[in-house]
Amino acid sequence: MSESSGPTSPRTPRQSTGGPAKRADMVTIADVARHAGVAVSTVSYVLSGKRAISASTRERVLASVRSLGYHPNAGARALASRRANVIALVLPLRSGMHLPVLMQFATAVVTTARQFDHDVLLMTADEGPGGLRRIAASAMVDGIVLMDVEMHDVRVPLLRDLERPSVLIGFPADPSGLTCVDLDFYRAGAACVEHLAGLGHRTVALLGAPAVVYDRNTGFAHRTRAGFAETAQRHGIAAVAQPCEENFDAVAQELAGLLERQPELSALVVHNEAAVGQVLAALPALGRRVPEDVSVVAICPDEVAERASPALTSVLVPAEEVGRQAVSLLMRKLEEEPVPEGTLLPPRLTVRASTAVAPVGPARRVRTGSPAG
Amino acid sequence: MSESSGPTSPRTPRQSTGGPAKRADMVTIADVARHAGVAVSTVSYVLSGKRAISASTRERVLASVRSLGYHPNAGARALASRRANVIALVLPLRSGMHLPVLMQFATAVVTTARQFDHDVLLMTADEGPGGLRRIAASAMVDGIVLMDVEMHDVRVPLLRDLERPSVLIGFPADPSGLTCVDLDFYRAGAACVEHLAGLGHRTVALLGAPAVVYDRNTGFAHRTRAGFAETAQRHGIAAVAQPCEENFDAVAQELAGLLERQPELSALVVHNEAAVGQVLAALPALGRRVPEDVSVVAICPDEVAERASPALTSVLVPAEEVGRQAVSLLMRKLEEEPVPEGTLLPPRLTVRASTAVAPVGPARRVRTGSPAG
DNA sequence: CGCCGGTTTCGAAGCGCTTCGACTTTCGCC
DNA sequence: GGCGAAAGTCGAAGCGCTTCGAAACCGGCG
Structure with missing residues (x-):
């Protein structure tokens, strides 16, 4: 650990200048043409391939380009070709x-x-x-x-x-x-529900983006919710959807409320990357194990899903x-x-460790105090 | 919720063309000059301010610019001025x-x-x-x-x-x-230790970036560690530093090892945004409360620190x-x-809820089982 | 032998802008 | 009243590239 605060401290400000381009080494297409003994336009055509150029000239030009280290000037090119690239x-x-x-x-x-x-x-x-x-x-x-x-x-x-x-x-x-x-967020929401339905869940909830995102009428949030809700309905599954803030306390509170109002709740779809971790942290505190008591499906990047504990079944956002x-x-x-x-x-749903078959029967763990049953 | 899967499904691919620029409406500086009844160069000088232009001409030119919706062509400007902006x-x-x-x-x-x-x-x-x-x-x-x-x-x-x-x-x-x-990561590391020293902590640990980052010889990771280690030494504080992976299980395991080897450990400096949440989740599981048993200081953006529970005392990375x-x-x-x-x-250290004075005396809670003492 | 079609290369005209030098006015002042 | 400086404006020469039309060159044919 031989380092100190910084190779150069801000108190001994050596100055470096190095202003803008030293014009010196601006190689132009004219330089290349001269070097190769051809016309400027020939060089241009070699480089763009827009006209046939004999193999021998092409090689000569390309050699000059390389040996001079030529790079076309972007501004000039854009101006002449009307394409900025x-x-x-x-x-x-x-x-x-x-x-x-x-x-x-x-x-x-x-x-x-x-x-x-x-x-x-x-x-x-x-x-x-x-x-x-x-x-x-x-x-x-x-x-x-x-x-x-x-x-x-x-x-x-x-x-x-x-x-x-x-x-x-x-x-x-x-x-x-x-x-x-x-x-296709609609199908993403649908896929989550279908996965859960297949595992026998009958009461599910969607935790979405923060309320402000819905208010802003952002399409993907609404579409996910629609896919979620309509698919649940088609499967005869009880479903509630609600926005979800991203700080721990709000998440914990929302979850507590949810579980209180919907004691049957056995699965969660979380469409909020930032809240995913908070949800996983809050559930145990509320006496629910994942996935034994509550299954969780996330819509988030694989990276996030894999890093979580337990690893999350998820629909990845294919950025x-x-x-x-x-x-x-x-x-x-x-x-x-x-x-x-x-x-x-x-959408592609990847099954990981956070989803399981729904708890059987009336299937409701006693919450706090005495562990197990 | 009136939406369906998507306003246009991929199966009924209406086609939209809309190729590149319709050249029609390219207003040039010459158009502006003509419209204002001045020379091209005058327009240029009005726009760049590089020469004095009378107020009356300037107004006239600017009016033309606005009414024609003129925007200088970036390529041409770059070419002529040798500045791309x-x-x-x-x-x-x-x-x-x-x-x-x-x-x-x-x-x-x-x-x-x-x-x-x-x-x-x-x-x-x-x-x-x-x-x-x-x-x-x-x-x-x-x-x-x-x-x-x-x-x-x-x-x-x-x-x-x-x-x-x-x-x-x-x-x-x-x-x-x-x-x-x-x-100044050196001072950031130092600031964390000083804060903890001021609270009476005598044994601290640094959880840093994943090992690969250190191996890559990334300056900031090494500098933080140096600031941490040297400051601890100066204060006569026992300090260990170790890399830290970002998935929950690795973090939990590292923490467990740390606590085992250093039972006196009463404070943690976490320099790894992605691991911060995992650390906070793992500590309770190891029977340590934050901040009563273990104080935690993070080096991370305020956003992350505030979102955590408890809110983290942190040195923010002033991106x-x-x-x-x-x-x-x-x-x-x-x-x-x-x-x-x-x-x-x-660095600027913000005190939040995750740090407290060191537990007194030999100060070691019994770990699991019987809560309190 | 000259002409034709094809291929390859060249020259020159811009692309739209900045900038330099020079020209025209306007002023201040001796 | 005239002179010089300052202020305001103009024209033209590029910036480095693309692209068009035409020149130059090549065989092969009539």
Whole structure:
């Protein structure tokens, strides 16, 4: 442990300058052309492949490119070709959306975009419609991927007649004329109920996102609830759904209330990553073992489900897949190919240790005090 | 709950086209000039403020800008001015770095950059040095902010003689010639110990990041440990430090081992966001109450500390502040102003409910079975 | 031998903006 | 009343690239 507070303390501020680009080493396409003994346009065609170039010249040009370390100037290229080779990713950064999923998603978008030779400009939703307009009008990006779209999102009308293609993550109330991708949350909610029904549960509850998310009319929360409720009804299962805050005390209190009002409750669907841990911690305190007394199904990333104890049966939120799809769709739109308006990814339920067959008979453990029976 | 599975099912794929930009409405600076009855250069000067323009002309030009909805073309501007007004943000996306902090940080970077009229290009570290070189050489960005720098980061030498300024989050082993920002983790570790020392604790333990993070020689983990260990020594406090995995069972096991080897242990410093919840869940199971039997100090975002039960005394990781600082420093470098090589942000410890004075005397509760004494 | 079609390469005209130097006015002041 | 400086505006030359039309070159055919 040979380290000290920091290699350079803030009190002895050595200064480093290193201003902006030293123009010196800006290799241009003209340099390459000269070096290879060809015309500038020939170099361009070699690099873009838009016209046939003889193998010998191509090799010569490519050799020059390598030996000079040439990288095309992005601005010039964008100006001349009217393509920036950049897409915008608009992140929500609002409460309720859970962060790790966002990151996963962002990563997938960047990675996929790179595969299509595009870069990603990061925007936050708080720039609002104005930001979108700016970025689109300035030709800074060729297209836009938008996360966390609400049912009645102010940006939707704008997108519809914006001069650049876009792909939305999530469905607004009216997705016509747009391109939307999302996990099929309706079926996700349904899948949870079906799994529980198969285990014999007759009374289940959904703990969802914080109330504010529902109020904001966020599609995925409502759709999950619908899938949950309608499937329960179809199976003749008693079901209640309620929002769920994310701090421990609120979760514990909500659970206690739930168990009081619904003593028969034998299973929980938790659609809130941040609350999952709290739920698992609170249940034992209320005298319920998981999964012996209460089964728990979560809708969350695998990572979270696996880390929990017991490991959670879960429907994963396929953030990566959604990101990949979104970018692929956008690329197709950039190529003027037609794409489907809506893409719903099917949910996948993974069974782990937190669900079991429903307790038999009237099946109700005495709560506190005397353990066992 | 009027919703169904999705407004458009994947089986009835209506198609939407909406290809790339409809060139129609590209308003150029020439259009503005014509509309305002001035020269193109005058419009440019009004917009940039680089030369004095009479109030009357300025108003006229600005009116034209508004009424035509003019937005300067980013590519053209970048080409002519040799400034893209974009900075790159390179995210790690490695295990061990915790995600929510990353997001917070990214948000701060974007927001701050916008205040300086810059946009943010998002890169992932997995493009490696080649990606940095590409983005710098293509003049796509004016500068670079790099996260999660390791002690012996391969990208560091590259950055040092890259033609664009950069700011690193975290300190490599040799930060000379660079500009680095970070929380002062050494002092953070120290602050935790001092707080505990003040409460009379004599035996403490540090639960850190997963072992892999230490192996990777990540500076912040080592520095925290150093601050922890050295401060403990100075106070004559018995201290052990150990890595900590993030799943519940591993945490519980580590804690059990710790308590067995160090029965006197009365306080824990947890420097691992993901493990914090697990620690709090595991302690009661081991017969230790927080804070009566064991005090816990965390190094984590306030959000996590507040959500826990009991609310955690913590040193917050000032992600936002770090992001802001990083961008500010980068902007100053872009202006050719000198900046300090190292900036260490002082830690701030917030006392909450998870720490208390050390149990008195030999102070060791009997563990299981008979509660109280 | 000259011409044709195909292939390969070249030259030049922008893309929309910034910026430099120069020109025109306007003022202050001796 | 005239001169110089300051203030305001203009025109034109690029920035580095793409792309279009045409030139140059190649065989092979009539």
